Amino acid sequence: MAASITALKRPAPTALAEAVSALAARFGNHLVTSQAVRDQHAHTTTWIAPQPPDAVVMAQSAADIQDAVRICAARQVPVIAFGTGSSLEGQVNAPFGGVCIDTREMNRIIAVNPDDLDCVIEPGVTRKALNEHLRDQGLFFPIDPGADASLGGMAATRASGTNAVRYGTMRDNVLALKVVRADGEIITTGTRARKSSAGYDLTHLFIGSEGTLGIISELSIKLRGIPQSIAAGSCSFASVRGACDATIMAIQTGIPLARIELLNVAQVRACNAYSKLTLPETPLLLLEFHGTESDVAEQSAMFAEIAKECGGGAFQSTTRPEDRTRLWQARHDAYWAAAALRTGSRPMSTDVCVPISRLADCVTETETDIERLGLIAPIVGHVGDGNFHCLMLCDVDDADEVGRAEEFLHRLVERAHAMGGTCTGEHGIGQGKQKYLKSELGPEALDAMRALKAALDPHGIFNPGKILPPA
Secondary structure, three states: OOOOOOOOOOOOHHHHHHHHHHHHHHHHHHEEOOHHHHHHOOOOOOOOOOOOOOEEEEOOOHHHHHHHHHHHHOOOOOEEEEOOOOOOOOOOOOOOOOEEEEOOOOOOEEEEEOOOOEEEEOOOOEHHHHHHHHHHHOEEOOOOOOOOOEHHHHHHOOOOOOOHHHHOOHHHHEEEEEEEOOOOOEEEOOOOOOOOOOOOOHHHHHOOOOOOOOEEEEEEEEOEEOOOEEEEEEEEEOOHHHHHHHHHHHHHHOOOEEEEEEEOHHHHHHHHHHHOOOOOOOOEEEEEEEEOHHHHHHHHHHHHHHHHHOOEOOOEEEOOHHHHHHHHHHHHOHHHHHHOOOOOOEEEEEEEEOOHHHHHHHHHHHHHHHHHOOOEOOEEEEHHHOEEEEEEEEOOOOHHHHHHHHHHHHHHHHHHHHOOOEOOOOOOOOOOOHHHHHHHHOHHHHHHHHHHHHHHOOOOOEOOOOOOOOO
């Protein structure tokens, strides 16, 4: 299968100058070219340096996105979509320069349909802002990646997070999209109906495409009712394997876990220091149950028995909102807590995902690798779906340490692949993991992806240098 996409390169200076001039005429002070703002629109937690765009358009409507894309497409200038910049694999970098389209001011909640449990929003609406708007109606949007990300960015990166074990990922919670194509036209990928057999599943084609096929201008998403009762708790274990075994048994038993998160010893120690907690410094599971008061009481009791059988300590549970908030805030601050373990180092967050039956093996072998290579890399995991993160702290000026760290990262992906898993459960490919796509999916799958890219973006202007490795 042949796929022809315009070769990746920086636009000619004259083409770029013409594009910026035309954008300035169209957008006025909503076009920004200052170095400080451009730098704010480049971000990565990989070792790839931030690569800022040449200009930033502050879009306020779908028409703004359309016009910016048309101006850039006419001159084959790259276009990079930007939500809040919380992606982790360099998805918002501009390696070939070009124009960043910032959608943060597109933050209208267009419609809430409580009877249908869905809503229609612009891409710049953030998770926290949406849930604040929905709270008085007894509804919430459950996908929680930790950061207060924009919903457009969350769809583009197929985000998930701590609630995925019960509520799924963005893939499971988007009903339809409106997407700006490379010619500036808008396509609609579906309707608000809960199921459809009408044509190709375009919605899920764009979810996780990281802005390489089009720019999302509107989303229709599913909502849930706020549970009557929520219980959170923690349970310490003698080993990571015991914690993983308890997770697997709880899922196999059918306990409807809302969240179940693993922290290894290094990460618990970091969270205690950073968040002023007093958790036992052994492998730890953080859990949450949703339902009626009797439901969460029963679920907590069932898990306590499973934990005991797997060598866990007492299961500490609470329904007090302030206690739950403190516990989960500490989990969401895990990145910053880990970073504080070694000042002057450069944190790098990476993730893999394996079938849950192999989770204990994967985490245990990974810890052994960390110790053997003399690295600092606390582990946190969304263990209910087999996904875990290593928050590696490295002195990037120490060539020997960088070499050991690169060996560790490569071995981590190889281990996940050998166990039937993936090189990334939720961070995405971006720039940092392009080299692993071929070994994970095969050359035929890459050919199919290149064919899709060529059909939808023949000049390769959308987020070039991401996902697909050079042919």
